[in-house]
Amino acid sequence: MEQPNWPIFQLAQQKEAFVGQVVVDTLKSLEDTHLISGSYKRILEKTVYKERTRIKKMPWAVDPKNESKKWSNYKSQLTKLYSQSSVAESPKDKEYDILKAIVQDYAREIMGHFNYKTYKFSIRAVPVFLNRILNGISGRLFFGFFQKKKRFRDKIKIQGDIDLIKSLEKKGTLVLVPTHFSNLDSMLIGFAIYLIGLPPFIYGAGLNLFNNKIVSYFISRLGAYKLDRRKKNAIYLETLKTFSRVALQRGVHTLFFPGGTRSRTGALESKLKLGLLNTVIEAQRNNYLNENQQKIYIVPLVVSYHFVLEAPGLIKQHLKTQGKEKLYLEREKFGGFFKTIRFIYKFLSKGSSIVLSYGKPIDVFGYYVNNQGESIDQNGQKLDPQQYFTSSQKITTDKQRESQYTNALSDKIIKEFFSLNIVLSSHLVSFVAFQMIKKQFKDFDLYNMLKLDNEDTAIEYDAFKNTIERVCARIKALEAQNKIKYSKSFEFESDTLIAHGIKNVGVFHPKKVLFIDKKGRVNTQNMNTLYYYHNRLEGYMLDQYV
Amino acid sequence: MSKTKITYGVMGAGVFGSVIANLISQNHKALIFSQREDALKAINIHKQIKGIQIQNNITATDDPAYFTETCTVIFVLVRSKDFRSKIQNLSKFLTPAHILIHGIKGFDLKDLNLDNLQENKSIYRDDVFTMSDVIEQETVVKRIGCISGPNLAAEINKGELAATVIASKFNEVIAIGKRALSAPNFKVFSNPDIKAVELTGALKNIMAIAAGAIDGLGYGYNAKALLISRGLSEMIWIGKTMGYSPNAFLGLAGIGDLIATCSSPTSRNFTLGYQIATEDTDFKKQEDYSKEVVEGVRTIQIINALAKTYTFRAPITQTLYKIIFEKMPIKEGIDYLMHFPLHKDVDFLEG
Numbered sequence: 019m020e021q022p023n024w025p026i027f028q029l030a031q032q033k034e035a036f037v038g039q040v041v042v043d044t045l046k047s048l049e050d051t052h053l054i055s056g057s058y059k060r061i062l063e064k065t066v067y068k069e070r071t072r073i074k075k076m077p078w079a080v081d082p083k084n085e086s087k088k089w090s091n092y093k094s095q096l097t098k099l100y101s102q103s104s105v106a107e108s109p110k111d112k113e114y115d116i117l118k119a120i121v122q123d124y125a126r127e128i129m130g131h132f133n134y135k136t137y138k139f140s141i142r143a144v145p146v147f148l149n150r151i152l153n154g155i156s157g158r159l160f161f162g163f164f165q166k167k168k169r170f171r172d173k174i175k176i177q178g179d180i181d182l183i184k185s186l187e188k189k190g191t192l193v194l195v196p197t198h199f200s201n202l203d204s205m206l207i208g209f210a211i212y213l214i215g216l217p218p219f220i221y222g223a224g225l226n227l228f229n230n231k232i233v234s235y236f237i238s239r240l241g242a243y244k245l246d247r248r249k250k251n252a253i254y255l256e257t258l259k260t261f262s263r264v265a266l267q268r269g270v271h272t273l274f275f276p277g278g279t280r281s282r283t284g285a286l287e288s289k290l291k292l293g294l295l296n297t298v299i300e301a302q303r304n305n306y307l308n309e310n311q312q313k314i315y316i317v318p319l320v321v322s323y324h325f326v327l328e329a330p331g332l333i334k335q336h337l338k339t340q341g342k343e344k345l346y347l348e349r350e351k352f353g354g355f356f357k358t359i360r361f362i363y364k365f366l367s368k369g370s371s372i373v374l375s376y377g378k379p380i381d382v383f384g385y386y387v388n389n390q391g392e393s394i395d396q397n398g399q400k401l402d403p404q405q406y407f408t409s410s411q412k413i414t415t416d417k418q419r420e421s422q423y424t425n426a427l428s429d430k431i432i433k434e435f436f437s438l439n440i441v442l443s444s445h446l447v448s449f450v451a452f453q454m455i456k457k458q459f460k461d462f463d464l465y466n467m468l469k470l471d472n473e474d475t476a477i478e479y480d481a482f483k484n485t486i487e488r489v490c491a492r493i494k495a496l497e498a499q500n501k502i503k504y505s506k507s508f509e510f511e512s513d514t515l516i517a518h519g520i521k522n523v524g525v526f527h528p529k530k531v532l533f534i535d536k537k538g539r540v541n542t543q544n545m546n547t548l549y550y551y552h553n554r555l556e557g558y559m560l561d562q563y564v
Numbered sequence: 565m566s567k568t569k570i571t572y573g574v575m576g577a578g579v580f581g582s583v584i585a586n587l588i589s590q591n592h593k594a595l596i597f598s599q600r601e602d603a604l605k606a607i608n609i610h611k612q613i614k615g616i617q618i619q620n621n622i623t624a625t626d627d628p629a630y631f632t633e634t635c636t637v638i639f640v641l642v643r644s645k646d647f648r649s650k651i652q653n654l655s656k657f658l659t660p661a662h663i664l665i666h667g668i669k670g671f672d673l674k675d676l677n678l679d680n681l682q683e684n685k686s687i688y689r690d691d692v693f694t695m696s697d698v699i700e701q702e703t704v705v706k707r708i709g710c711i712s713g714p715n716l717a718a719e720i721n722k723g724e725l726a727a728t729v730i731a732s733k734f735n736e737v738i739a740i741g742k743r744a745l746s747a748p749n750f751k752v753f754s755n756p757d758i759k760a761v762e763l764t765g766a767l768k769n770i771m772a773i774a775a776g777a778i779d780g781l782g783y784g785y786n787a788k789a790l791l792i793s794r795g796l797s798e799m800i801w802i803g804k805t806m807g808y809s810p811n812a813f814l815g816l817a818g819i820g821d822l823i824a825t826c827s828s829p830t831s832r833n834f835t836l837g838y839q840i841a842t843e844d845t846d847f848k849k850q851e852d853y854s855k856e857v858v859e860g861v862r863t864i865q866i867i868n869a870l871a872k873t874y875t876f877r878a879p880i881t882q883t884l885y886k887i888i889f890e891k892m893p894i895k896e897g898i899d900y901l902m903h904f905p906l907h908k909d910v911d912f913l914e915g
Contacts (some may be wrong), residue, residue, distance in 0.1 A: 381705070383660075397655060405661035406706060408738065410636075419707075499699045529908070541687045 024217045025269040026190075030133055034266065040125045044253075044260040045118060052252060058113050059100060065120065065251040067091050072248050080228045117253070119474040124257040130220065130243040140239035141212045155544050174206070177440070177503075178319075180214050180306060180375025186315045186379055187216055189391040191269045194219055194299055195431055196319035197287055200326045203393045205317070207273065208240040212375050219457075220265060221273035222258070235256075247279070259297050266301035269312060276431060282336035284329065284550035286320070286435050286557065289426040299420045299427065306404050306413050313391055313403075316427070318377035318434040322505070324444040324522040326550075333550040336467070375438045375503060383423065384430035385488060398403055436557060437500055441493060443507040447519030447532055448551035451477060451540055453564040466546045469536065476539040481514050488563045490515070500559060516540075523551055567711040571595050572744050573635030575650070577624065580615045580667060583638055583717045589619040590747045596624040597631040597638075597654075617781050618719055629914035632657040636798035637665070637740055639711075640695070644670030644859060648771040651702045656704045658703045665730070665741050666696045666707040669765035671866050678865050686873040689806060692866055709737040711745070712817040714824030720750065727751040727900045728760035729817040731761035755815055760812035763803055764828055768879050769833050770867065771795035771858035776837020777887075777894060791880075792826055793817075793909075798880050800912040802867060805876045810912055833860040840887060840911055861888060879904045 069089050073081070092456040095116060099109050163330050186192060196207055204223055211219055216515055222245035245258065266272055274294055277287035302314045328330070370561040383403050385393040395401045406423065407413045454477050459467055491511075496502045507518045520540070524531040529544040529552060542548045572594055575586045577760035596607055606613040607624035625631050630653070631731035632638075642650045647668060658664075667772050688786045693701070696708045709732035720726050730741035730752055738754045746752050774795065778787050794909050796819055800810045802893040812818055825831055829838070836858045868885040883901055 385704075396701070399656060401660055401704050403660060405659055408661050411661070414735060422733045423706070 026218055029270050031383045037125045038375055040261050040264050041098055041121050044121050044257045058117050062096055065253050068251045078249050094451055120253055121257055124254050128243050128261050131238045136239040137218055142234055157397040163353040173371050176371045183317055185389050186391055190315050191266055192271040193316045194319055195276045198277050198280050217507040219271040219273040245298045261506055263297040263301045267304055282332045283553045284337055285553035286439055292424050296424045299423050301380050303407050306407055314382055317379045318431055319440040320375045320435055322373040322442050323439045324442055325525050329547050329550045333546050372442045377434045377438045384427055439502055441504045443515055443519030443552040444523035448523055448548055449555040451491055452552035453550050453561050473543050479538055482540045485564055487512055489560055492563045571634050573638035575640045576639055579614050579717045580784045581641040585622045586619050588744050589621050594622045598624055601628045611736050626655055628654055628657045632738050637663045640664055640666040644668050648672055648698050658705055660704050662705045663707040663737055664699050666695045667671055667711040668876045671766055672698050687869045691804045696758055707734050707737050710762055712761050714821045716828055723749050725749050729755050731755040731758040745837045755812055757812050761817045762809040764813045764818040766863050767799040769863050771822055772831055772833035773860045774880055775836035776834035777841040779836040780841025797912055798878055802878055832858050835892040
């Protein structure tokens with residue numbers, strides 16, 4: 019079969035050239051930022067110290083075997099270098115060599131294994147694989163009780179102007195910025211990109227995901243590059259940012275989770291990682307500097323689930339670390355083989371659908387674009403974003419200026435997230451239930467509230483229904499102002515809507531998020547997860563309507 | 565880059581606009597944009613406007629396309645009342661390359677009508693905009709700055725010693741503003757917190773009205789000093805409620821401007837306060853003032869409404885509101901303030 023001329027494919031073919039450019043560019047920016055009185059001593063010593071600590075304290079299965087030896091070697095080289103009073107060799111050259119070697123290793127590690135043939139195979143294998151499991155298990159366990167034909171893609175509902183996104187894909191470079199709730203996100207979004215007919219995107223996947231062989235197999239073939247959150251040293255972070263920037267400059271469509279990590283609280287992202295976002299602005303500026311008119315388009319994406327497998331763990335972590343600046347250690351395991359299968363099975367076997375809401379593409383300054391890829395301002399006029407990079411009619415590099423543009427872009431993406439957010443019935447019922455309990459226990463702080471027994475948390479059904487109707491009306495009013503979206507279930511009658519929400523919210527958690535108790539009241543078995551699903555509607559000032 | 569090649573734009577041919585143009589003209593060329601024929605004539609032919617001598621390297625135009633093509637850096641000095649509509653009119657000529665620096669102390673409410681506020685309608689923080697917000701909303705310009713400080717136009721024009729603050733999120737804008745305005749007798753300070761600088765400038769107008777009233781009542785320096793320090797404290801509390809740090813309030817654009825406007829009897833705000841105190845039965849005149857000219861009155865209305873919505877206390881502002889809009893006798897107002905249960909001198913620096 020003929021291979022298309024996708025930039026991601028070119029990147030895979032020219033891996034060495036690409037890594038080479040990343041190394042050169044990274045060294046350049048390290049020179050700008052970390053060369054202190056002609057020496058890299060500080061950053062090198064700090065990095066070596068941090069890496070040796072990491073290797074000792076947080077070893078993972080994916081780590082290369084010779085890592086420990088390598089860093090010990092760097093350490094002794096540095097000690098030797100800085101202790102000698104007279105050196106034959108210029109210390110400046112020597113330390114540059116060490117720096118270069120470290121950057122090279124990092125760049126190679128980050129680079130993924132994308133390959134067109136395995137991509138084709140994997141993207142087809144994902145749904146087949148998932149369907150096999152689903153149909154196999156369902157056939158045996160449920161005696162064909164539910165439809166064998168139920169397919170993975172039927173579970174995924176996609177909204178947004180897909181045609182516009184597809185037409186921009188050919189004109190410029192796309193950056194997909196989704197919300198992040200679950201480890202399933204990257205696989206799911208990768209598949210959804212394929213479903214709507216876009217070429218593959220590269221994206222940074224946490225190195226911990228590569229510990230699981232199945233997950234690792236798929237994601238690395240679906241365009242993942244490796245991102246190690248344990249490595250917080252300046253050299254690594256610079257290499258990572260440069261990697262992302264250089265890929266964008268080469269026109270490779272990129273996906274990154276701008277929140278950096280999964281939402282711990284279940285709320286929409288309200289703070290984004292500015293470092294990575296900044297690379298988008300820099301890439302656009304470099305394109306213009308190199309007289310390349312290729313534009314970068316940012317596509318926000320909000321994913322809505324009724325059920326997030328990790329919810330109990332995530333919210334627990336959040337509650338534990340809240341208020342303390344405690345470094346949370348990323349867990350190594352995504353879960354073993356059976357856990358993964360069980361999750362996927364659970365996920366697919368019942369009506370737990372997923373909604374993906376694609377936003378309107380924007381340029382790096384937050385302006386919407388038409389199907390010619392031209393930026394359109396708030397008054398409907400075309401504008402030339404290149405001029406935002408000019409001083410006295412020349413395109414210049416001004417990091418302080420660009421950091422302000424990054425802040426503005428971050429604000430815009432967050433705003434888009436909120437307006438793209440699709441409220442599901444399960445979010446609505448959790449929000450109302452939690453807020454009603456909160457109102458009843460006004461004097462309690464959050465922690466005491468979460469400890470409430472379900473003797474105390476029962477809500478009379480009629481009052482619940484009334485509140486649902488009020489909040490629902492408000493959500494519909496907000497929708498009319500394009501400030502939020504809601505799912506089809508909102509068109510049901512209140513009783514049906516409530517039943518739908520209660521049935522679906524966190525459907526497979528062992529402790530029920532919501533249920534109707536013997537006395538016909540709405541109640542919960544787990545305040546923590548109720549709080550988690552409730553958070554999805556934070557930030558819309560809906561509590562006034564409870 | 566040779567300095568003489570740049571022509572700086574000035575929008576607005578009022579007193580402040582002309583003074584800023586003269587300041588620029590010490591080192592550069594300036595082009596004033598105005599659509600008033602008499603102003604164009606006054607600048608281009610008579611070289612004098614509102615008693616201010618206009619330097620030779622300053623010209624005026626009424627052609628927005630020519631104005632925006634000639635000038636990348638534009639100082640906007642039109643009254644806050646007309647600010648949004650004038651910016652809207654210029655909007656389609658502005659490009660992402662433009663840099664706008666305004667010098668207007670006041671708020672904008674977009675579509676909200678101030679006179680409807682009395683009828684039980686709440687206004688929220690999101691309804692109140694500064695002039696840089698207006699520029700952001702109406703144009704494609706992102707590089708925005710603001711100048712603010714004790715800048716009594718007459719004194720600057722005479723070349724007396726003075727200084728101002730230029731505030732912007734962009735270092736680039738600050739550098740450009742400094743280059744344009746700095747002169748031997750005029751020093752330009754910088755501040756990155758543009759919103760706080762705009763806020764303090766607007767709030768100080770309230771205190772200027774109070775200062776006029778104090779003068780009108782015949783009180784002395786002790787009372788004035790009392791007002792300035794309590795006024796500053798109130799301004800900072802309002803700023804804190806809106807989420808700003810006190811830094812800008814303690815600088816030239818805050819306390820500096822406050823002292824100047826509370827001491828100089830020339831401003832409209834001060835004059836209004838004076839009249840309220842001296843002719844306290846005649847409210848007709850104030851009516852004219854409140855609708856048209858006096859910035860501080862609008863600000864009082866807005867802060868009073870915000871205080872109601874968010875239930876914070878701003879005793880000086882709220883008392884002035886009662887005096888101007890609810891016919892509270894001024895003596896009673898002063899009495900109320902003197903008995904207001906506040907005892908701590910400096911509390912705004914804590915927490």
